[in-house]
Amino acid sequence: MTPEEAVAEQERLRPRVVTTTDPDLVVRHVAGLDVSYADDDRLVAAAVVLDADSLETVDSAVVHGRADFPYVPGLFAFRELPSLLDALAKLTVPPDLLVCDGQGLAHPRRFGLACHVGVLIDLPSVGVAKTPMGRFDPPGEERGAVSDLVDDGEVVGRALRTRAGVKPVFVSVGHRIDLDRACAEVLRLCVHRLPETTRRSDSLGRAHLR
DNA sequence: GCGACAG
DNA sequence: ATCTTGTCGC
16 A cells, blocks of 8 residues: 555545434443554554443453554554454444544544544544644633634644643544534543543553563 | 644 | 653642
8 A cells, every 4th residue: 555545545435424423322332442563563453442431441452463554644544544443343342432542534634543443434433632733722721621623724623621731632523423522522531631542542552562 | 945744 | 653760749
């Protein structure tokens, strides 16, 4: 897969993204996805499913893989997607929502990792990134405060203060969810700055690197 | 030409 | 992503 082919693939799949929420969507189980890297090209993809109300871990899976594709901003999904899909396939508890470590629509072609994963497995998904792909005014200092994340004149996501006084996270729609709901779901997963889904999949993957 | 650029 | 100690604050 060349970078040119990867871009073409994004543009082919982009029209499949759905930015509305099914009125009947009930989020009980949320899966967090993350990938950890070794010094060489080895990697570990981890998926952890939490009960959205209690935040207890109810399922998890790890997959050892290799980084085929280089890290290229805008083509991030092509590096992590194959292993993430493998990890998702190993889950026993089917998630109602996916939380990805990266952008959704807040992407140069409006098709970040969260959109890509969501479309491929046809499940609601949101992207939660630690750094923005776009401009934003600082949200209020209180937990839950938000501001628009803007790229190329479009609102592509939101800066969300998940904890008072800490740097916000950047939430964008992945698939089959709207931005308001995406922010609400992310906020309820947050005890610390990052959602528990991200923290647990990150630590699980890291632990399996050895 | 220069800066920006998820993890 | 990863390399990495102490330190400030609740």
